Amino acid sequence: MATLELKNLHVALEDGTPIVKGVDLTIAAGEVHAIMGPNGSGKSTLAYAIAGHPAYQVTEGELLLDGVDITAAEADERARAGLFLAFQYPHAIPGVTVTNFLRQAINASRKARNGGVDDPMPVPEFRKELLGQMDRLKVSRELASRYLNDGFSGGEKKRVEILQMAMLRPRISVLDETDSGLDIDALKVVAGGVKELVGPDMGALVITHYQRILDYIEPDYVHVFVNGRIVEEGGPELAKKLEVSGYEEWEEGKEAA
Numbered sequence: 001m002a003t004l005e006l007k008n009l010h011v012a013l014e015d016g017t018p019i020v021k022g023v024d025l026t027i028a029a030g031e032v033h034a035i036m037g038p039n040g041s042g043k044s045t046l047a048y049a050i051a052g053h054p055a056y057q058v059t060e061g062e063l064l065l066d067g068v069d070i071t072a073a074e075a076d077e078r079a080r081a082g083l084f085l086a087f088q089y090p091h092a093i094p095g096v097t098v099t100n101f102l103r104q105a106i107n108a109s110r111k112a113r114n115g116g117v118d119d120p121m122p123v124p125e126f127r128k129e130l131l132g133q134m135d136r137l138k139v140s141r142e143l144a145s146r147y148l149n150d151g152f153s154g155g156e157k158k159r160v161e162i163l164q165m166a167m168l169r170p171r172i173s174v175l176d177e178t179d180s181g182l183d184i185d186a187l188k189v190v191a192g193g194v195k196e197l198v199g200p201d202m203g204a205l206v207i208t209h210y211q212r213i214l215d216y217i218e219p220d221y222v223h224v225f226v227n228g229r230i231v232e233e234g235g236p237e238l239a240k241k242l243e244v245s246g247y248e249e250w251e252e253g254k255e256a257a
């Protein structure tokens, strides 16, 4: 079973500005953790640092996947090891279709899981899996042959992020505001897609501003994230409380701290 551990994680921007200031968090397969916090508190920075984005430097602390230190591992290495990040703002890749992108990503991960030896998924099997997942996640078939995220609507981009997750079958998924900008039907589909995958094979970290997605993906733990730190932890009831009272009680203490 997969376990991702963040130990006293500090993350800074390229210019040295500290953003994440000491986070301890363990996410295991079968668990859903939610992170909620105000704009600019460093949630996406934390997600990028987990994924290994080179612009976000871990200045202190460590990241362990199944007990193995991956703090210095490249992003592609982490992806092959089973970490997945659904971006808050997915980028377009003109020239690469959704289908080709997914096939390459899957075959890269299969190669890694096969001890570095090529083990491509047979094309008929890939097509069947892709079409099945697209139907399940209500992704329009027309998108498969379009360039990844190029001209996609906000909701289409988010659904395709979840399609990637469903196809790649990561062991730990970080979803950065995957619910933002989705209409109600899409939210249910996306949340259902995540919920189905969480289990013995996958754990999830869901970054969100809204309680609503948590109605569909009941989190085991809710972490309140303010000014680069987890300031409170609880169960699903904490998300409901935040929806009412916001973050003021922690933000007020910010200057004094």
Ligand SMILES: Nc1ncnc2c1ncn2[C@@H]1O[C@H](COP(=O)(O)OP(=O)(O)OP(=O)(O)O)[C@@H](O)[C@H]1O
Residues within 6 Å of the ligand: 013, 019, 037, 038, 039, 040, 041, 042, 043, 044, 045, 046, 055, 088
């Ligand atoms: N690449 C970057 N260059 C400059 N500043 C950055 C960069 N990435 C993050 N920051 C800054 O770091 C701080 C934290 O940003 P981050 O995106 O992590 O916040 P967030 O909690 O995800 O906010 P939101 O809820 O609005 O998505 C912000 O002040 C942001 O401007």
Ligand SMILES: [Mg+2]
Residues within 6 Å of the ligand: 043, 044, 045, 088, 176
């Ligand atoms: Mg963000």
